[in-house]
Amino acid sequence: MLNNELPVTRDTLLNEVAARRHQGYRFVTVTCVDLGDRFDILYHFDKDYVLYNLRLSLGRTENLPSISSIFFAAVLVENELKDLFGIPVTDLAIDYGGRFLLSEGSPVAPQRKPDAPPAQPAQTKDGAVK
Amino acid sequence: MSKRTIIPFGPQHPVLPEPIQLRLVMEEERVVEALPAVGYIHRGLEKLVEKKDYNQCVFLAERVCGICSFLHSVTYCQGLEEIMSVTIPDRARFLRLIWGEVHRVHSHLLWLGLLADSFGFENVFMHAWRCREMVLDLLERTAGHRVMLGVSCVGGVRRDISDEGLADILRTVDALQKEFDEFVPVVLNDYSIKQRTVGVGKLTKEQAAELGAVGPVARASGIARDFRETGYAAYGEVGFKIVTETAGDCYARMKVRCGEMYECLNMVRRAVAAMPAGAINVPVKGNPTGEVVARLEQPRGEVIYYLKGNGAKNLERMRIRTPTFANLAPLLAMLPGCELADVPVIVLSIDPCISCTER
Amino acid sequence: MSASSKSPWIVHYNCNSCNGCDIEFVACLTPMYDVERFGILHVGNPKHADILVVTGSVNHRDVRVLRNVYAQMPEPKVVVALGVCTSSGGIFADCYNIFGDVSKVIPVDVYVPACPPRPEAMIDGIVQALGILERKRAGEVMPSAAKPVLTLRPTAAAEAAPAAAQAAEQGNA
Amino acid sequence: MIKRVFSNLFGSPATRLYPFTRREPFAGSRGQLKNDIAKCIFCGQCQRRCPADAIVVGKKPDKSWAFDRYRCIVCGYCVEVCPVKCLSMDPKHGD
Structure with missing residues (x-):
């Protein structure tokens, strides 16, 4: 349990993120923890050296709405989630199609725990950036 | 509308010490849009925490990046100390500060050399790296290695600096100050350097705040934000001054880093003077349980470690957000509108560390 | 000695390294170690180079780039692998995105161990590479380096x- | 700056003339791992602690201590945990 933590759901996530933006918070990063049956996705925001965290519990096959329309800087880290955990992130501002950090020959969704069969992330054949 | 061309910049490029590819959409000589293609150094070391125990991972964290190596391991150790409620001895906090600040000087000198190299100013490159060797020799004398210090451990530090060692540090710091006094004003007032950097790669304060810029990039745009202000390690006792600029261009970033080099030397002096005696580490028992976000100011900006332990000797999850990762989005905002020849200068002005970024 | 081993040109490719070896290699070019004394020149274009210096283990995206850089170099060519990551993967050997050590992709002539090697060790490695370059020029077939x-x-x-x-x-x- | 120009032109060179003159390694510097095999008890502590798996200790009856310096990351952790202090870091950098 982190300090300043607020649980959110997929429906309230975008509203809460937008609220942080209006309060003058700076986007820091997104952390994903694979709990085995669900993902814990933590959104970290910072204001005056104090972190504010949103915790989203996501089912293994659920889509994740992108916050890149609110904080553009999140686009890189959301692509990373898509690559490493195979989480389908919707409405990304720049979509690398699962080829942000990984390439052909790399394992698919390597940080996802193996107990559940991994979902196929969307892939383009040539690995090109769309 | 004139014809658009896409120029791939990197991964193997004479001025880039590290592989990153930027796809530059050009309209004649002007950059319209830039897209980074990373992944050339992605190793996947976050996953390794599941195979190595938390003490071994100190060395793993150190090898996230070969430039700010010591500060990575300190962040990791601070995080674990917070989870396990360990209070480290005062002397260890001061030693961490001294090594950390000496590291910052070496990192900034390295960056100054590479920036000068990117616009073809070989003299500055050679001279900055010559001064940097003084710092590396100092690190080797005090910590045992030039780059990977390997002195941090959970619960303190693994090596003490003797009184002769401290005197040696002061001598080196004085020698460095003399060198800086000589060449930093020359670098900052040079006509050709100003031609290449003033007004190039502008980032406004609003953009910097919006895109989450950290470290010298944010401070050069007028955001007085430095995590050392919170007083972790011994920064609270030693105190320091934030260096800021408002112009937000490459020249301002250069000025910020040059100012920080002086500030680092002053902090090392004050820390050596106030150095407490006593133990350098405390034994740590048990395994970490719980989660924590550890933060620290590196030469390139604020680094974030998310650590989660579940009572086993291996951590469950380690996630690293490095400063360059945060500064990539601001870089993409700086590039459009600049000329092709300025691209290397702008890229190097954020002090990119790609191996940090991709881990 | 032929002209090219009196003045070998070096191209450097950073595969997957943490920058430690990289930066130490660049430090060899600077006044304190100054390998230009030996006529060594660091070039950006592999087509001009005699020696390829590789740092870091290879990941899946680098394989093609490294093969490409190697193929563009004219014969005879020598590969120097700096750091333990190039020879075994070092601490990163178990990472999921590591394709393997450099010898899986291109033949390596000299390994320089340590993490990162000191500039002195790097100079030793490059001097050793010069001898191999000379023998390759004479038509000798050199075996890959042993570990x-x-x-x-x-x-x-x-x-x-x-x-x-x-x-x-x-x-x- | 003029002073620096003159000292660069006429002063002694900054370069260390390696390999013609070798500088003395600094005491306490971590160069390469050495094992005083006469003292070694083959306990396997170093193997368990090594972050890079560079050491393999053969147990009884076929006692051996195998060290792969092409894996070693020169961290010195094994030296620290060795119960009989037979491991040491030689400040010299290899051969």
Whole structure:
């Protein structure tokens, strides 16, 4: 349990993120923890050296709405989630199609725990950036 | 509308010490849009925490990046100390500060050399790296290695600096100050350097705040934000001054880093003077349980470690957000509108560390 | 000695390294170590180079780039691998995105161990590479570099001989 | 700056003339791992602690200590945990 933590759901996530933006918070990063049956996705925001965290519990096959329309800087880290955990992130501002950090020959969704069969992330054949 | 061309910049490029590819959409000589293609150094070391125990991972964290190596391991150790409620001895906090600040000087000198190299100013490159060797020799004398210090451990530090060692540090710091006094004003007032950097790669304060810029990039745009202000390690006792600029261009970033080099030397002096005696580490028992976000100011900006332990000797999850990762989005905002020849200068002005970024 | 081994040109490619070896290699070019004394020049274009310096283990995206850089170099060419990541993966050997050590992709002539090697060790490695370059130029076929494992056994004269044999065997494997 | 120009032109060179003159390694510097095999008890502590798996200790009856310096990351952790202090870091950098 982190300090300043607020649980959110997929429906309230975008509203809460937008609220942080209006309060003058700076986007820091997104952390994903694979709990085995669900993902814990933590959104970290910072204001005056104090972190504010949103915790989203996501089912293994659920889509994740992108916050890149609110904080553009999140686009890189959301692509990373898509690559490493195979989480389908919707409405990304720049979509690398699962080829942000990984390439052909790399394992698919390597940080996802193996107990559940991994979902196929969307892939383009040539690995090109769309 | 004139014809658009896409120029791939990197991964193997004479001025880039590290592989990153930027796809530059050009309209004649002007950059319209830039897209980074990373992944050339992605190793996947976050996953390794599941195979190595938390003490071994100190060395793993150190090898996230070969430039700010010591500060990575300190962040990791601070995080674990917070989870396990360990209070480290005062002397260890001061030693961490001294090594950390000496590291910052070496990192900034390295960056100054590479920036000068990117616009073809070989003299500055050679001279900055010559001064940097003084710092590396100092690190080797005090910590045992030039780059990977390997002195941090959970619960303190693994090596003490003797009184002769401290005197040696002061001598080196004085020698460095003399060198800086000589060449930093020359670098900052040079006509050709100003031609290449003033007004190039502008980032406004609003953009910097919006895109989450950290470290010298944010401070050069007028955001007085430095995590050392919170007083972790011994920064609270030693105190320091934030260096800021408002112009937000490459020249301002250069000025910020040059100012920080002086500030680092002053902090090392004050820390050596106030150095407490006593133990350098405390034994740590048990395994970490719980989660924590550890933060620290590196030469390139604020680094974030998310650590989660579940009572086993291996951590469950380690996630690293490095400063360059945060500064990539601001870089993409700086590039459009600049000329092709300025691209290397702008890229190097954020002090990119790609191996940090991709881990 | 021919002209190219009196003045070998070097191209450097950073595969997957943490920057430690990289930066130390660049430090070799700067006044304190100054490899330009030996006529060594760091060039950006592999088509001009005699020696390829590789740092870091290879990941899946680098394989193609590294092969490409190597293929563009004119014969004879020598590969120097700096740091333990190039020879075994070092601490990162178990990472999921590591394709393997450099010898899986291109033949390596000289390994320089340590993490990162000191500039002195790098100079030694490059000087060794010059000798190999010279012999390759004369038409000799050079074997790839070995990575012998040092095996020590309890001090007994009888056991010393098999230990040496085993070390040689592991080196060839 | 003029002073620096003159000292660069006429002063002694900054370069260390390696390999013609070798500088003395600094005491306490971590160069390469050495094992005083006469003292070694083959306990396997170093193997368990090594972050890079560079050491393999053969147990009884076939006692051996195998060290792969092409894996070693020169961190010195094994030296620290060795119960009989037979491991040491030689400040010299290799051969």
